[in-house]
Amino acid sequence: MSYDAIIIGAGMSGLAAGIRLAYYGKKVCVLEKHFVSGGLNSYYRRGGYDLDVGLHAMTNYVQPQNKALSPFLKILRQLRFKHEDFALRPQKKSKIQFKSASLEFTNDFGYFKTFVCETFPSQAGNFEKLLERIAAYNELDLDARPLSARAVLAETITDPLLSEMLLCPLSYYGSACEGDMEFGQFVIMFKSIFMEGFSRPYDGVRKIISLLENKFRECGGELRLKTEVKSVNVKNGRAVSLTLASGEELSSPKILSTIGLLETLRLASDYSEEACAVKPGMLSFTEAIFILNRDVVSESGYDKTIIFYNDSDKFDYKRPSVITDYSSGVLCCPNNFVYEKPLGEVMLRVTNMANSDIWHSLSKDEYKAQKDDVLKNTKNIIKRFIPAFDDGCVKFHDIFTPKTVKRFTGHINGAVYGTPDKSKNGTTHIQNLFIAGTDQGFLGIIGAILSGISIANLHFLMKD
Numbered sequence: 001m002s003y004d005a006i007i008i009g010a011g012m013s014g015l016a017a018g019i020r021l022a023y024y025g026k027k028v029c030v031l032e033k034h035f036v037s038g039g040l041n042s043y044y045r046r047g048g049y050d051l052d053v054g055l056h057a058m059t060n061y062v063q064p065q066n067k068a069l070s071p072f073l074k075i076l077r078q079l080r081f082k083h084e085d086f087a088l089r090p091q092k093k094s095k096i097q098f099k100s101a102s103l104e105f106t107n108d109f110g111y112f113k114t115f116v117c118e119t120f121p122s123q124a125g126n127f128e129k130l131l132e133r134i135a136a137y138n139e140l141d142l143d144a145r146p147l148s149a150r151a152v153l154a155e156t157i158t159d160p161l162l163s164e165m166l167l168c169p170l171s172y173y174g175s176a177c178e179g180d181m182e183f184g185q186f187v188i189m190f191k192s193i194f195m196e197g198f199s200r201p202y203d204g205v206r207k208i209i210s211l212l213e214n215k216f217r218e219c220g221g222e223l224r225l226k227t228e229v230k231s232v233n234v235k236n237g238r239a240v241s242l243t244l245a246s247g248e249e250l251s252s253p254k255i256l257s258t259i260g261l262l263e264t265l266r267l268a269s270d271y272s273e274e275a276c277a278v279k280p281g282m283l284s285f286t287e288a289i290f291i292l293n294r295d296v297v298s299e300s301g302y303d304k305t306i307i308f309y310n311d312s313d314k315f316d317y318k319r320p321s322v323i324t325d326y327s328s329g330v331l332c333c334p335n336n337f338v339y340e341k342p343l344g345e346v347m348l349r350v351t352n353m354a355n356s357d358i359w360h361s362l363s364k365d366e367y368k369a370q371k372d373d374v375l376k377n378t379k380n381i382i383k384r385f386i387p388a389f390d391d392g393c394v395k396f397h398d399i400f401t402p403k404t405v406k407r408f409t410g411h412i413n414g415a416v417y418g419t420p421d422k423s424k425n426g427t428t429h430i431q432n433l434f435i436a437g438t439d440q441g442f443l444g445i446i447g448a449i450l451s452g453i454s455i456a457n458l459h460f461l462m463k464d
Contacts, residue, residue, distance in 0.1 A: 001248070001249075001250050001251070002251045003029045003251075003252045004027040004028065004252065005018075005028045005029075006028075006029050006242060006252040006254075007031065007255075007258065008256070008258065008264070009030075009032060010030050010032035010037035010038070010213075010223060010225070011037070011038060011039025011041065011258050012038070012209075012437075013039075013258045013436040013438075013440070013449065013452035013455075014039070014436070015030065015212035015223075016075070016079060016448070016450075016451075016452035016453050017452035017453065017455060017460075018216045019079050019216050020078060020079065020452070020453050020456040020461070021221075021461070022216060022221040023219055027220075027222075029221070029222040029224060029252075030222070030223050031229055031244075032225050033226065033227060033229070033410070034226070035225050035226050037213055037225070038054075038205060039258065039409060040054045040416060040438065041055050041208075041209075042205065047398070049291055051398060052204045052206075052334075053205070055200070055204060055205040055445065056306060056332040056351075057091060057198035057199065057332070057337075058088065058198065058208075059173070059189075059192035059193055059196065059446055059447075060072045060197075061091075061107050061196050061197045062083075064083045071192070071450050075449050079449075085211055087203075088200065089200055089339050090337065090338050091197060091198035091199065091200075091306070091336070092303050092304070092336045093106050093303055093305060093336075094169075094305045094306040094308075095304050095306075095308070096165050096168055096169060096308045096310075097307055097308070098164070098165055098168075098310045098315075099310070099312050100313050102119075103115050103119060107196070107198065109194060112194050122159065123159050123162050126159075127157070129156045130152075133156060134187050137183065139184045139185075140454075141184070142426075142454075143424070143425060147182065147183035148181075148182070148183060149167065149181040149183045149186035150163070150167075152186070160314075164310070164313065164314060167186075168317075168328070169189075170185075170190060171315070172308060172330055172351070173193065173443070173444060174188070174417060174443035174444060174447075175283075175417060176281050176415065176418055176422075178282060179316075179317060179318055182420075184424075184441070185443060188443055189443055192447070202343070205445075208445065212449075227244060227246075228245040229242050229243070229244060230244060231243045231268075231269055232255070232268045233249075233269050234268050237429075237430060238430065239268070242255065253432060254459065255432060255434070256433075256435075256436055256456070256459075256460070257433065257435055257436075258437035260281075260410070260412070260419070261278055261418065261421065261422075261428070262276070262278045262279075262281075262418075262439075263410055263412060264433070270430075278419055280412045281412065281415025281420065282319045283416065284359075284402035284405055284413060284414040284415055286324050286351070286354045287349060287352075287400055288349070288350045288399045289399070290347065290379075290382070290396070291346070291396040292345075292389075293393055293394070293395040294346070294393050295335075296386055296388040296389050297336070297386065298335075299388055300386050300387065300388045300389075302333070304331075304336060305332070305333060306330060306331070306332045307331040308330055309328060309329060309385075311327045311328065312327070315328065319356075320354065322355065323355050323358040323359060324352050324370075324374060325353045325354070326378075326381065328353070329350060329381065330349075330352075331349070332350075333349075334347050334349070348382055348386075348389075350378040350381055354401065354402050356402035356415070357413075360402070360406070360414075370401075374401075375399060379391065379394075401414070417438060419439055422440060424440065426440050426454075426455040426459060427459075434459045435455070436451045436454075436455040436456075442454070
C-alpha cells in the first residue's frame with residue numbers, strides 16, 4: 001500500500017505533522033504500535049482512575065486575548081485550532097527550592113524577575129545581561145551550532161547558585177544532556193517556563209490527544225493503532241518501504257519518524273552499530289502518583305503547582321549511580337491550576353532521576369521491592385512540603401519506572417528526552433527519512449507539536 005507520507009509514532013509531533021500534511025491534500029498514514037496515541041505524553045487507566053504519563057503541565061501559556069507571536073499561537077494557526085479548544089487553565093504558583101534559597105514563579109514573568117533580583121540583589125544587572133542574550137538568540141534556527149548553556153551562564157551570572165537554580169527546572173523538563181543543556185534548548189525552556197508559563201487542560205493530556213486525533217481524522221488522515229514497524233527497508237540510500245510486524249509492506253516517497261533518532265536508525269536495514277555516531281540517551285526517571293481520599297492540599301494551604309527541589313546548592317543532573325536519586329526531584333499537584341471547579345480527585349506526583357540499567361537488571365521480586373522503596377521515599381518527600389500528608393490519606397497509588405518507559409515508548413534506556421545528539425533540521429543519512437519530536441530538539445508538548453509542524457513544512461511541503 002502506498003501513501004504520500006508515512007509517519008511512525010502517534011505522539012504529539014506525529015499527529016501534528018499528520019494534520020499539517022493532510023490539510024494540503026496529502027494521503028497520510030500515522031502508525032502507532034500501542035493501542036493509544038500520545039507517546040511520551042499519553043495516559044492509562046488503572047484502579048478505575050485515568051492517569052497521565054509525562055504531562056505535569058503544558059508550557060508556553062498565553063492568555064486568550066494575547067495576540068503576540070508565540071509558539072502556542074503559531075500552533076493554533078498552523079493546525080487551525082482556536083485557543084478555547086485546548087481549554088487551558090493557568091498555574092497558581094511554582095517554586096524552585098534549593099538548600100540555601102528558593103525562587104517562586106507564576107505566569108507573570110515580572111513576578112519571577114522581581115523574585116530573582118530580590119533573592120540575588122548582586123545579580124540584578126547580570127540577570128538582565130542573561131535576558132539580553134536570550135532575547136538575541138534565535139532558538140528556532142535549525143542550523144545553529146551547539147552552544148553550552150553553562151558556558152553562557154558563566155559569562156553572564158557570577159553567583160553559581162542562581163545558575164544552578166535556573167538550570168534545575170529547565171533540565172528536568174527537557175534536557176537530554178548530563179550536567180548541561182544546549183543553549184538553544186535552554187532558551188526554549190526558559191521562555192516556555194519562566195516567560196510564558198504553565199497551564200493544564202481540566203481533563204489532562206487526554207484532552208490534547210483527543211483534539212489532535214479528531215482533527216487528523218477530520219482532515220482525512222489514517223491513524224493505525226496497534227501497528228508496529230519492524231523494519232525500514234533501505235536501498236541506494238533511500239527508504240523504499242516499511243515492513244510491519246504483521247508482515248504487511250507500506251511505501252511512501254517520504255517517511256517521518258517520531259520514535260527517536262537512534263530507535264529509528266536501528267530499524268533501518270542498513271543499520272551498523274559501528275558506523276552509527278548517535279549516542280543513546282541516558283536520563284530516565286521514576287514517578288509515583290498518589291490519589292488522596294481527603295484534600296490535605298487545600299487543608300494545608302498548599303498553593304504550589306510544581307516544586308523543583310534540590311537538597312544542596314549544586315544541581316547534579318546526571319544518571320545516578322544508585323537505582324533512584326531522591327536528593328532532587330519534582331513534586332507536581334495537578335489540582336493547583338486555576339480551574340472553575342475542583343478536579344474530581346486530589347492527586348500528587350513525584351518524579352526522581354533513576355538508573356535504567358539497575359532497574360532493568362532486577363528480578364520480578366526485586367522489582368516489586370524497589371517499587372515499594374520508591375513509594376516509601378516519595379511519601380517522605382511529600383511530607384516535607386505538605387506536613388498534613390500521611391499514609392492514611394492515600395486511597396490509590398501507582399509507580400512507573402525506566403522499565404515502564406522503555407516498554408511503552410521503545411526509548412532505549414527508558415530515556416525520556418532521547419539522545420543528546422539532536423537532529424535539529426530533522427535529517428538522517430537516509431535521503432527520504434526524517435525525524436521529528438524529542439530527538440529533533442523542540443521540547444515539551446508545545447515543542448513536540450511545533451517540531452512536527454516544522455519538519456512537515458520543511459521537508460514535506462516545501463518544493464525540492
